[in-house]
Amino acid sequence: MAVTIKDVAKLAKVAPSTVSRVIANNPRISEKTKKKVREAMDELGYHPNFIARSLASQSTQAIGLVMPSSTDVVFQNPFFPTVLRGLSEGAHEKHYALYMTTGKTDNEILDGVTQMVQGGRVDGVVLLYSKIEDKVLMYLQERGIPFVVIGKPFKHVEEITHVDNDNFRATKEVTEYLIQLGHDHIAFVGGNLNLVVTVERLLGYEKALREAGISLNDEYIVHEEFLREGGQEAVRELLSLKVPPTALVVADDLMALGVLNTLDELGIKVPEDISIISFNNVLVSEMSRPPLTSVDINIFDLGFDAARSLIQKIENPKEPIKRIIIPHQIVKRFSCSFPNEERVFLPQKGTFS
Amino acid sequence: MAVTIKDVAKLAKVAPSTVSRVIANNPRISEKTKKKVREAMDELGYHPNFIARSLASQSTQAIGLVMPSSTDVVFQNPFFPTVLRGLSEGAHEKHYALYMTTGKTDNEILDGVTQMVQGGRVDGVVLLYSKIEDKVLMYLQERGIPFVVIGKPFKHVEEITHVDNDNFRATKEVTEYLIQLGHDHIAFVGGNLNLVVTVERLLGYEKALREAGISLNDEYIVHEEFLREGGQEAVRELLSLKVPPTALVVADDLMALGVLNTLDELGIKVPEDISIISFNNVLVSEMSRPPLTSVDINIFDLGFDAARSLIQKIENPKEPIKRIIIPHQIVKRFSCSFPNEERVFLPQKGTFS
DNA sequence: TTGTAGGCGTTATCAG
DNA sequence: CTGATAACGCCTACAA
Secondary structure, eight states: OOOOHHHHHHHHTSOHHHHHHHHTTOTTSOHHHHHHHHHHHHHHTOOOOHHHHHHHHTOOSEEEEEOOOTTSGGGGSTHHHHHHHHHHHHHHHTTOEEEEEOOSSHHHHHHHHHHHHHTTOOSEEEESOOBTTOHHHHHHHHHTOOEEEESOOSSOGGGSOEEEEOHHHHHHHHHHHHHHTTOOOEEEEEOOTTBHHHHHHHHHHHHHHHHTTOOOOGGGEEEOOSSTHHHHHHHHHHHTSSSOOSEEEESOHHHHHHHHHHHHHTTOOTTTTOEEEEESOOGGGGTSSSOOEEEEOOHHHHHHHHHHHHHHHHHOTTOOOOEEEEOOEEEOOSSOOOOOSSOOOOOOTTOOO | OOOOHHHHHHHHTSOHHHHHHHHTTOTTSOHHHHHHHHHHHHHHTOOOOHHHHHHHHTOOSEEEEEOOOTTSGGGGSTHHHHHHHHHHHHHHHTTOEEEEEOOSSHHHHHHHHHHHHHTTOOSEEEESOOBTTOHHHHHHHHHTOOEEEESOOSSOGGGSOEEEEOHHHHHHHHHHHHHHTTOOOEEEEEOOTTBHHHHHHHHHHHHHHHHTTOOOOGGGEEEOOSSTHHHHHHHHHHHTSSSOOSEEEESOHHHHHHHHHHHHHTTOOTTTTOEEEEESOOGGGGTSSSOOEEEEOOHHHHHHHHHHHHHHHHHOTTOOOOEEEEOOEEEOOSSOOOOOSSOOOOOOTTOOO
């Protein structure tokens, strides 16, 4: 129905294979025929059929994106539009298209991935998350499918190309910053422990404290899902401790927003009564009150480099394993300050006021 | 290389065409051979090749998504992860895959679309935005490609299947709500006027005022890009008016966040001094201080229904044009109240205080 | 430098 | 009910 290579060939009075070569810009075709063919293509409004091309060449020029479960709260994070943009630009640059798969359960996701991979819809895959014991990752690895992960793989770090931030170091730095300000009661509010990013950040936090000779306090470490209600509970618990923290390292901006909120309800002032520092530096972090000090992890680049290195890998299977670390920087705004001498203590549980 | 239909055929001792038929679950195949073939498929770990299938059947079981320009601020809106989720579930349900295309400029986007459409990568397309004079839309329409738009088409509304909210009515309701509370100085803070959603909302606002016998005041209507700096300027201007508004209808939650911020800096209290109501009801709207009264437009459903109706259209080309209106509801939180008798007036420009 | 022919993995149309 | 066989649109040796 549509105009094919044959139609063009006929009009240009050449063989279909010649047209094919012109498309591929094969150097062994004379400029003259190239021109002739191109004119014919224009005249007919020819567009190559990717499907046919894929079938013949066994390559699709498309990469598949694997998102976390769509029911997961992290999915709502503005993180995603931004990585997507990076991925998209990285792919576009090399003329690759993007394929998406999502799903509610882990199995649905795995199904989607096997279909797009085995079904030959994509040449490679990028995982937009990194979690512990991930079936999708294991599947990809077994099959020898080209893939890269955004984040740090849970296992086999040396064998998997990935692009990540140095979350360990970032969190360590951030914690040290708080310590420098004079804080020694610093709590950590983390997200889902199945995500390796959470683990990395926790580790960095602990390391900083240890190096500063501050003893770790289990009560100062709480984990809640990213976002919303998450923050609420965590903060309430933290602040009803006998000696509540004077500073919080929060693993995600949105979560920090929730924290800010709860704090406000409790009448606790940021940064006067408590300091907060968080991660990702998404748009809202500068729109909160007070604007959040946050570490910018350059989300766009995470996506961009992931697309790039996946494509390299696809086009050159012997490409070595790579670990790309995207730099981060602390963006200081107004949620951190020196600890307040006059500590605010909330009424303890079981204490009547 | 991979296991094909032929391998299965050989193992099951049938013809390739028979295998193809059991894949399609053709009723004219005996249960016995079906079983035999299926066993062979399992044994070999067979997965159908979508590419080959697409080529033969001239249908890809994939739909293309067209995003707004990736450089556009709206792209950062948490609106997108949510529509994506809806789209994804709607597509998944019917076993369709998702294809994405983005681009920086309008032409880049158009290119991407023509490639995926003419290249036969997708069976249809959904536009994730609706703007004035959209080349992509015109292209799709000329070519007779199945497509649906999320939002209200600028022209030819009767001829384009679309899924939308009744933004006109929603904004009218919202404005009336403010009027009922006693406000009669209500301003409108809108986004990009190229987006038809902005226009619709503006119209609804004006209608409500007119019906209430409140005269329109041009100075009360400002347009800024969604988000960030947007809000700042707009709000400053509004509040330095001789008679500043006592209530604001803001076209987007994120923008409202920015407004909230500026207001805070100016020392103006919400809702005591000024009421705010906004749109979309994204996660952050309940995490702001005060939590925003916002109209929930059911973003997920927008996506879900769009995918569904596109697929219907693809599978049945004579499917009639449809207009699907997703209901909305006002979610009342704490950003609106009665107007304050003692109005706060900022110093006028040129006035020394 | 260009043309011919076979194949990529399926589906679809005929027969039988 | 099942088996050949010809597309689908393009790529790629191999020939010329």
